[in-house]
Amino acid sequence: MTFTENCNRVFNMAINDYHVTDNIDTPIKNPFERDSIENRLYLKCWIDTVQWHFEDIIRDPHINPEEALLLKRRIDRSNQDRTDLVEQIDSYFRQLYSNVAVLPDARINTESPAWAVDRLSILALKIYHMREQAERTDATEEHRQRCQQKLDVLLEQQVDLSTAIDQLLEDIEAGRKYMKVYRQMKMYNDPSTNPVLYKK
Numbered sequence: 001m002t003f004t005e006n007c008n009r010v011f012n013m014a015i016n017d018y019h020v021t022d023n024i025d026t027p028i029k030n031p032f033e034r035d036s037i038e039n040r041l042y043l044k045c046w047i048d049t050v051q052w053h054f055e056d057i058i059r060d061p062h063i064n065p066e067e068a069l070l071l072k073r074r075i076d077r078s079n080q081d082r083t084d085l086v087e088q089i090d091s092y093f094r095q096l097y098s099n100v101a102v103l104p105d106a107r108i109n110t111e112s113p114a115w116a117v118d119r120l121s122i123l124a125l126k127i128y129h130m131r132e133q134a135e136r137t138d139a140t141e142e143h144r145q146r147c148q149q150k151l152d153v154l155l156e157q158q159v160d161l162s163t164a165i166d167q168l169l170e171d172i173e174a175g176r177k178y179m180k181v182y183r184q185m186k187m188y189n190d191p192s193t194n195p196v197l198y199k200k
Contacts, residue, residue: 003169004162007117010038011124014045019128024053037092044085045121051078052125082118089114090181093172103175109168112181116165123161127154
């Protein structure tokens, strides 16, 4: 099994487990060992799945403004949790490839492996929900066909992205590419760099 085959397997588990209750307040029951990469992948996709539904709810034009503000705070925390998980996954890769001899002509990639995995997790969610739309019995045939066409594109994109990630990992393992990880510096979360907060 390739790394991305494992990713997609774990992502689908997380998405399906969430939709058993389809409730943003459902406690996570991560089935994987705490220190395993599968544990981090499952948690990453669970957070993405909950946030997907946060984003649906907050777009309700009739939402109570106070509820919307509380939900916006939850979205902010969720975004930080997502970023933290990506950095944990990159730490896994850095440790995994720490003994690789980097070739003199090795090149850097546009993004770290974990940020590509982040996109793969979101793609799994898009596929799940687009498939839902393509199979809706209460929608028109035109709607279903349009969504099926989009689903076909998403599935092709999943194959391409999975292939690209696996190839990137092969290149890193062989020393043809090297990892350089920049920690995210979200200024709006920091009371010392967000002017609305430090000017209070």
